[in-house]
Amino acid sequence: MGIFQPFRAIGYITTQVPFSVQRLGTETFVTVSVGKAFQIYNVYALFLFFSCILFIFEESHVFSPLMQCAKLNLVLVGPQLPKKIRALASYRDYTFAAYGCNIAVFKRAHQVATWESHNAKINHLLLFGEHVLSLDVKGNMFIWAFKGITENNSPFGHISLGNKFTPSCIMHPDTYLNKVIVGSQEGSLQLWNISTKKKLYEFKRWSSAISCCVSSPALDVVAVGCSDGKIHVHNIRYDEEVVTFSQSTRGSVTALSFSTDGQPLLASGGSSGVISIWNLEKRRLHSVIGEAHDCSIVSLHFLANEPVLMSSSADNSIKMWIFDTSDGDARLLRFRSGHSAPPKCIRFYSNGRHILSAGQDRAFRLFSVIQDQQSRELSQRHVSKRAKKLKLKETEIKLKPVIAFDVAEIRERDWCNVVTCHMDTAQAFVWRLQNFVIGEHILSPCPQNPTPVKACAISACGNFAVVGTAAGWIERFNLQSGISRGSYVDMSEGRSCAHNGEVVGVSCDSTNTIMISAGLNGDVKVWNFKGRELKSRWEIGCPVVKIVYHRYNGLLATVADDLVIRLFDVVALRMVRKFEGHTDRITDACFSEDGKWLMTSSMDGTLRIWDVILASQIDAILVDVSVTALSLSPNMDVLATTHVDQNGVYLWVNQAMFSAPSKSGAHGSGKDIVNINLPSISTGNSLDSNSEEADKSSPQEVQDVPLSTPGHEQIPDLVTLSMLPKSQWQSLINLDIIKARNKPIEPPKKPEKAPFFLPSIPSLSGEIVFKTRESAEGDEDSQAGETESRKIQADGPVSEFLQFLQHSAEENDFAAFTEYIKGLSSSTLDMELRMLQIVGEDDSDQESSDRPETHLIGLLLDYFTQEISCRNNFEFIQAMIRLFLKIHGESVRCQPILQEKAEKLLHIQTAVWQKIDKLFQSTRCMVTFLSNSQF
Numbered sequence: 001m002g003i004f005q006p007f008r009a010i011g012y013i014t015t016q017v018p019f020s021v022q023r024l025g026t027e028t029f030v031t032v033s034v035g036k037a038f039q040i041y042n043v044y045a046l047f048l049f050f051s052c053i054l055f056i057f058e059e060s061h062v063f064s065p066l067m068q069c070a071k072l073n074l075v076l077v078g079p080q081l082p083k084k085i086r087a088l089a090s091y092r093d094y095t096f097a098a099y100g101c102n103i104a105v106f107k108r109a110h111q112v113a114t115w116e117s118h119n120a121k122i123n124h125l126l127l128f129g130e131h132v133l134s135l136d137v138k139g140n141m142f143i144w145a146f147k148g149i150t151e152n153n154s155p156f157g158h159i160s161l162g163n164k165f166t167p168s169c170i171m172h173p174d175t176y177l178n179k180v181i182v183g184s185q186e187g188s189l190q191l192w193n194i195s196t197k198k199k200l201y202e203f204k205r206w207s208s209a210i211s212c213c214v215s216s217p218a219l220d221v222v223a224v225g226c227s228d229g230k231i232h233v234h235n236i237r238y239d240e241e242v243v244t245f246s247q248s249t250r251g252s253v254t255a256l257s258f259s260t261d262g263q264p265l266l267a268s269g270g271s272s273g274v275i276s277i278w279n280l281e282k283r284r285l286h287s288v289i290g291e292a293h294d295c296s297i298v299s300l301h302f303l304a305n306e307p308v309l310m311s312s313s314a315d316n317s318i319k320m321w322i323f324d325t326s327d328g329d330a331r332l333l334r335f336r337s338g339h340s341a342p343p344k345c346i347r348f349y350s351n352g353r354h355i356l357s358a359g360q361d362r363a364f365r366l367f368s369v370i371q372d373q374q375s376r377e378l379s380q381r382h383v384s385k386r387a388k389k390l391k392l393k394e395t396e397i398k399l400k401p402v403i404a405f406d407v408a409e410i411r412e413r414d415w416c417n418v419v420t421c422h423m424d425t426a427q428a429f430v431w432r433l434q435n436f437v438i439g440e441h442i443l444s445p446c447p448q449n450p451t452p453v454k455a456c457a458i459s460a461c462g463n464f465a466v467v468g469t470a471a472g473w474i475e476r477f478n479l480q481s482g483i484s485r486g487s488y489v490d491m492s493e494g495r496s497c498a499h500n501g502e503v504v505g506v507s508c509d510s511t512n513t514i515m516i517s518a519g520l521n522g523d524v525k526v527w528n529f530k531g532r533e534l535k536s537r538w539e540i541g542c543p544v545v546k547i548v549y550h551r552y553n554g555l556l557a558t559v560a561d562d563l564v565i566r567l568f569d570v571v572a573l574r575m576v577r578k579f580e581g582h583t584d585r586i587t588d589a590c591f592s593e594d595g596k597w598l599m600t601s602s603m604d605g606t607l608r609i610w611d612v613i614l615a616s617q618i619d620a621i622l623v624d625v626s627v628t629a630l631s632l633s634p635n636m637d638v639l640a641t642t643h644v645d646q647n648g649v650y651l652w653v654n655q656a657m658f659s660a661p662s663k664s665g666a667h668g669s670g671k672d673i674v675n676i677n678l679p680s681i682s683t684g685n686s687l688d689s690n691s692e693e694a695d696k697s698s699p700q701e702v703q704d705v706p707l708s709t710p711g712h713e714q715i716p717d718l719v720t721l722s723m724l725p726k727s728q729w730q731s732l733i734n735l736d737i738i739k740a741r742n743k744p745i746e747p748p749k750k751p752e753k754a755p756f757f758l759p760s761i762p763s764l765s766g767e768i769v770f771k772t773r774e775s776a777e778g779d780e781d782s783q784a785g786e787t788e789s790r791k792i793q794a795d796g797p798v799s800e801f802l803q804f805l806q807h808s809a810e811e812n813d814f815a816a817f818t819e820y821i822k823g824l825s826s827s828t829l830d831m832e833l834r835m836l837q838i839v840g841e842d843d844s845d846q847e848s849s850d851r852p853e854t855h856l857i858g859l860l861l862d863y864f865t866q867e868i869s870c871r872n873n874f875e876f877i878q879a880m881i882r883l884f885l886k887i888h889g890e891s892v893r894c895q896p897i898l899q900e901k902a903e904k905l906l907h908i909q910t911a912v913w914q915k916i917d918k919l920f921q922s923t924r925c926m927v928t929f930l931s932n933s934q935f
Helices: 048-057 383-390 685-697 699-703 726-733 735-741 773-791 800-811 815-822 826-834 845-849 852-870 874-894 896-932
Strands: 004-010 020-024 027-034 037-044 071-077 085-091 094-099 102-107 110-116 122-128 131-136 140-145 157-160 167-171 179-184 189-193 198-203 210-215 221-226 230-235 240-246 253-258 265-270 275-279 284-289 297-302 308-313 317-322 331-337 343-349 354-359 364-368 402-407 418-422 428-432 437-443 453-458 464-469 474-478 484-488 503-508 514-519 523-528 534-539 544-550 555-560 564-569 574-580 586-591 597-602 606-611 616-622 627-632 638-643 649-654 760-762 768-770
Touching: 020 085, 027 085, 037 085, 037 094, 071 331, 094 122, 102 122, 122 167, 131 167, 167 210, 179 210, 210 253, 221 253, 230 253, 230 265, 265 297, 343 402, 343 627, 343 638, 354 402, 402 453, 418 453, 418 464, 428 464, 464 503, 503 544, 514 544, 544 586, 555 586, 564 597, 574 606, 597 627, 726 735, 726 826, 726 874, 735 826, 800 815, 800 852, 826 874, 852 874, 852 896, 874 896
Parallel strands: 085 122, 253 297, 453 503, 586 627
Antiparallel strands: 004 649, 020 027, 027 037, 037 071, 085 094, 094 102, 102 110, 122 131, 131 140, 140 157, 167 179, 179 189, 189 198, 210 221, 221 230, 230 240, 253 265, 265 275, 275 284, 297 308, 308 317, 317 331, 343 354, 354 364, 402 418, 418 428, 428 437, 453 464, 464 474, 474 484, 503 514, 514 523, 523 534, 544 555, 555 564, 564 574, 586 597, 597 606, 606 616, 627 638, 638 649, 760 768
């Protein structure tokens, strides 16, 4: 495994698979597909209460603010499947997902069964009473019973639709017992009885393929959508056409849904992303939701008895539309969306809690790493209104895709703190992240000769923005006012601009002293930030495509066309490092927060980590889809990447920060390349899958790894900590305080009074048992025998604690015993140590030394001596020694054998601590000197 392990993917909302809707009580749950996994959203709206009020007042717009109580929260993410999901169905806690030729059955997030009977890919699933119908591309329909799933994984029915019938949709008409209707790409519609497995009727053919079919609230009436854009409302009882609508100008019909709140409305979605609302009573078009989605509509569903329409599309979004306006048109109520095209630029923000992402879909988004509900798109100010006014599409009104941006958090509350450069745009735009909106200023460098802006940077103080253009012009702007503060011009060669060619990157240092710029021709220049004069320059020797500057160590990384990464010291003006290894175009690079790592990605599919200090590659991973952009969080715990043709952002965790180093050589080193799968939608699955692959690939290597860190890996004169939580070993020290704090305030209540001459005790069943003289005498005998039982304890069954201790002492290897006691709780460890107390202190020394308790205490002292000498688990062993001496200190003092072992432990403990204390001495002197000095 490499340094970074797959964690999860964010930014995925839905795909081209129709969603599944079910209502449980007052809440509606929507199950959607996100590639190889599924997600469940909670749709809850307080419309039932307001519907009565709206009926009385007949003014829905009066209560429209109150009706915005709907929410679209993510409540569950399913595990990853081997293939992409092709169909979904849901019933209560069960989710049925078809992938390839199989069907996975989940109870919440746990897979309980897999149905395997199809020989072709499954395209449709239908929940039918207590059964699930699955339909594949070859016309095979299987009937499954989901009651008793774990006992029976085989279907109890099979129907073949024939070779000349290619199914395209399936539905169940209301009140038709055991009957389903199947539509085909040939334009025909068939009615089947799944109980008798017979075809009852075949309806007349339409002139084009059937794409969708849905049942209406009226009995015997269904709506059929065709690929030619026509919608046929058909009476299946008499095989008669009721009405026909046409939306041929808006593409083929891809989804249909009837309203169930009393309004005679039919919603249809087209391949162009437009939703049409038809009035069934007036038999005409009611309204149109123009540009509801950017891609084809996948699913439509009216919520039960509510004027809310839910839609999903292949543009990675789910939207809720409410019909509450005075003219009956729909407006957007709630939505969840992600990038509809692959993102190209990402950057961590807000101390690693958010990620700024810019994609080819002209959207600038803010993703939350912690809570998915906080993710949103930054507003470009009234895009919908301007599009309607100008009669243009929203995508034509939006800014062009972002090619580069920079952000500064220091001035977030004061003014705009983000600058973006857009494709083929001669201006740079500013954004205010506090309000999630585009700023009021537009930065226009060199208005006399406008050329596209290619690079931008914000100063460390957050007051200035520097932009570079394709013509080599570099200009500085004030972010608060948007006013130009001068341009950078190279007068040495009589130029009127900064570079003789395109500017590929600009950066500012941490004190606003210098500004660095790089040109496409391979020249790098250092400028005086305030005076704007040229200080120095050097040539790379080949075209430069990107630069990355680390403000705190003063190192500049340049990426050139020759696939070589060069590091320059800007102060010394010389090259200090040179990294080679990529075999294809380098797409992105970034420094770690401490400046010790440089990470680069390439179109060859590799992501490499270079150690700046050691001047070598320390890790490299290979993914199936090439990385296009990357960013490392300030805490260096999470790495974010984007990939070719992927609409999401993928997160990787630094395993060294979340787990103890348990295996030697567990991370990649040198030129070794580790092949790793991309993170999945759900957390933990990628980790498990990769760990399983590692176990299968090298089982012998896993078995030979010891449970604890071996002594030869110990750094000389240093100690190794146990990597346990601080509370675990601190509670050993303060165990008495914890017990006193948790002691109950009131004593246990006595049972009901019994006759005064009979003492009583409560039994396990709660009944009162009266003690006779014989039983009382028996209790006294049992209490008197407790001491004797303690004496013969060693002859009886031995606890697991003692077994590990004795076995480790015999093998002279306490690694297994260390791992065992590290897994015990503080109270359990305290109990195990107290079980070794020597009973009967008035016995002679000779008798006490022969007892098994004395021998076991001596083994514990030997264990402490070995662990201290190896300097392993230092803080945990110190806490355990303190608890041991608190319990057995008197026994050690009274036994000469134990005294010798205790003196040996003291000698080793003193020697180890003196070495550590000597290392701390110089640091303590420096701190004392600085704290007492007055400047």
